Amino acid sequence: DVKVTQSSRYLVKRTGEKVFLECVQDMDHENMFWYRQDPGLGLRLIYFSYDVKMKEKGDIPEGYSVSREKKERFSLILESASTNQTSMYLCASTTGQGHFRLFFGSGTQLSVL
């Protein structure tokens, strides 16, 4: 059974903290993605990666960075957390070949106080 695992379901951080959100997939997928989901704004793409050590900016990369040192792991980093980064963060992966089916993790609800 396919699995995308996000390290935390709920996370509370202080303004200015450096925050790491981890995502691991066990499907040998090349492509991995970080989205955030906010009420009324839908799913917005932050960053994605189509190979190890490769990264591409999505639609809202400001204030975020990513790391992909191994194929199965894609980390989202908030360098200095701010209150406007309070959101649900969703990681997803896919093979990207043919049928573009995204598999999502269960999400991390991040609150920045």
Added chain:
Amino acid sequence: QKEVEQNSGPLSVPEGAIASLNCTYSDRVSQSFFWYRQYSGKSPELIMSIYSNGDKEDGRFTAQLNKASQYVSLLIRDSQPSDSATYLCAVKRRNSGNTPLVFGKGTRLSVIA
């Protein structure tokens, strides 16, 4: 114009009726179209994909695509209360392996027993 647009709803239909969910997109070069379902508090999951003009049926679900009108729809026949969820329309920007999906904001469907 937003890249992928959906009515936010809520769309309320009685049990057993046909629910019709609509989506328009702005990029004419888009080739691949997807419908994801998201239950409250859960992650999105793929329910339908469509790549060519016309209808595609899968059980109670029918996806319809009209590229000339840049319009995608999802019909749910014999709607059940378990179909109550938010339905996300997603479009692949270009027909290659590494470009990401763009999501609409979703339409919330409520099926009344």
